[in-house]
Amino acid sequence: MKKAASLLMSAMLIGGIMAGCSSGNGSGETASTTANSGQKTTQKVSITLWTLDTGWEWIQNAVDDFKKENPNIDVQVSKYSVDPIKENLKLAANSKTLPDMWFTWGGTLGSFYPENGLTLDLSQIAKDHKYAEVYNKAALDMSTYGGKLSGIPIHLNVLGMWYPKSVYDKAKLTPPTKFADFEAQLQTLKGSGVTPLSFGSKGGWHTMRLTEALLEHFAGPELHDKLSNLTASWNDPAVVKTFEKLKEYTDKGYFPKGYVSLDPQEADSVFYQQKAGLINEGTWFDRNINSNGFDANQFGVFKFPSEQKPVRPSVFAEMFQINGSSEKAKQDAAVKLGEYLTSVNVVNKYIENYGSPATLNTKLSEKTPHLKEMLDSANEGAFLIMDQALPQQVIQKVFEAQDHIALGEWTPQQAAQEIDKAASDYKSKKK
Structure with missing residues (x-):
């Protein structure tokens, strides 16, 4: 389902963006803490994650932290540049060898996977884990196809x-x-x-x-x-x-x-x-x-x-999608990982390199002096x-x-x- 931006959508977008730019200490419960407050994972499970390379130097450290907190979950990270990850994901989709979780963009780039029945429907998880209180609404909208949430939002970019x-x-x-x-x-x-x-x-x-x-x-x-x-x-x-x-x-x-x-x-x-x-x-x-x-x-x-x-400037969202064909234990682990990597605490820890978070109530870094200015540039629409x-x-x-x-x-x-x-x-x- 396409998400061409209208002025109404843009207004909602900016409202969410500004909430996401507010200075906060992340003391509120995040999606990952909600997930972690439930039943503990006892089964040993290994999952695969594909991400970008440039601008994602923080990801391995964050994954290592996650593994320390979740010793029963092993995560294997593979990194690709922009065009190769698009190509390799399509090849993996065609050969039914998609990773357990992968980075992709919103709009029609991300829609290929849910439209072909390849992603986990996160709609009920989003309700249970209160995603509406955790992520920017526009980023959630851009990760939704056919009324079903197909990804955990990472970034909202201008x-x-x-x-x-x-x-x-x-x-x-x-x-x-x-x-x-x-x-x-x-x-x-x-x-x-x-x-x-x-x-x-x-x-x-x-x-x-x-x-x-x-x-x-x-x-x-x-x-x-x-x-x-x-x-x-x-x-x-x-x-x-x-x-x-x-x-x-x-x-x-x-x-x-x-x-x-x-x-x-x-x-x-x-x-x-x-x-x-x-x-x-x-x-x-x-x-x-x-x-x-x-x-x-x-x-x-x-x-x-x-x-x-x-x-109006152009905008777009980025997200983690989860393999709809993976074993349930792997899917549960991937959800936990995705929520962890987009939690307030993790975003704040790596904010200097994280990018423009789709997570609400995160802080901004002095080393990204143009971020707020760019987000503000979409105030009149996008x-x-x-x-x-x-x-x-x-x-x-x-x-x-x-x-x-x-x-x-x-x-x-x-x-x-x-x-x-x-x-x-x-x-x-x-x-």
């Missing part, structure tokens, strides 16, 4: 445009509030000898963040939401204009050379070294900067500028990130269109037509 302060100071620039000023800054940055937009299009999703921001600007919130819901035609002037801009920025050399095949981590690396002007990253980026040996305070962030009202809002066959066509535009193989009009055809094909098969 995206923005990041810049090195030294690059902006040298070029005498300040964060733009109008789209025309943003475009003028791209030219200024190019003239100053830095790459204006540090994006790597390998995998598609990095450049997609700019594509969706442009689409939000040219389409406006109402049409953008309809496009995400597939209730409006993608063969629309706003879509054509979006890809015209993508082509223009490519032709003007605003992206790194060969960015179509550039790994996003390579693009990030250029940015960390302050050799690029702008990059579209999220609430996790402070800790990424710090973990790569740089100081997050040397960078700034702003909302993608537009004259549209409201000016939209669900494109690769979670759109069906996967449609977003893959968007990725294809981005590459064809960059390589000069499609016109912007062709891009709009091809995406619209993919959307029509998807809808016809769903009837």
Whole structure:
């Protein structure tokens, strides 16, 4: 079930976000303490967990702590980068070798598993363990499909445009509030000898963040939401204009050379070294900067500028899903682990590296100076990130269109037509 963000959802989202940002000591009972207050596990059980690698340096220590508290549960952790975990999960799903618990995203990325009967339905557990009092409502909503909760929320993320302060100071620039000023800054940055937009299009999703921001600007919130819901035609002037801009920025050399095949981590690396002007990253980026040996305070962030009202950033949730085919003892252990890893105490202990928690009443770290600012940037509304809002066959066509535009193989009009055809094909098969 898709979760395209409406203004009403956004209002609920921000209410929850701000609750999640409140300063607290975690003295209230968490999901994990509720779970642990019941019957003790006496059976020896071993479970497998797949997570991301970058930004998840804390996970092994947290798992080790969990194992000390639960000596009858062994946990084997495997880490993957973004695209490999997507690929390996799909392969494991097809071969019926999924781990007992895995990290995934909300929206249509996470929906594949419950839609194919592969995840444990957590709805009753959520009621029994009072998840509504533990997790942000929007994060729970984004982890729910067909009325069933399919995951334990981990993160709720907001995206923005990041810049090195030294690059902006040298070029005498300040964060733009109008789209025309943003475009003028791209030219200024190019003239100053830095790459204006540090994006790597390998995998598609990095450049997609700019594509969706442009689409939000040219389409406006109402049409953008309809496009995400597939209730409006993608063969629309706003879509054509979006890809015209993508082509223009490519032709003007605003992206790194060969960015179509550039790994996003390579693009990030250029940015960390302050050799690029702008990059579209999220609430996790402070800790990424710090973990790569740089100081997050040397960078700034702003909302993608537009004259549209409201000016909305994109958002998305991340969660742990549990294998619906695992033995019950393994499922119980995985639930206990998921609740533990998202408990207030664990989040607070690792908050400097944890990211933007979906857990309520956690503290923030001085080492993530932009986190609250980014969460506040969604106060007027937000939209669900494109690769979670759109069906996967449609977003893959968007990725294809981005590459064809960059390589000069499609016109912007062709891009709009091809995406619209993919959307029509998807809808016809769903009837």
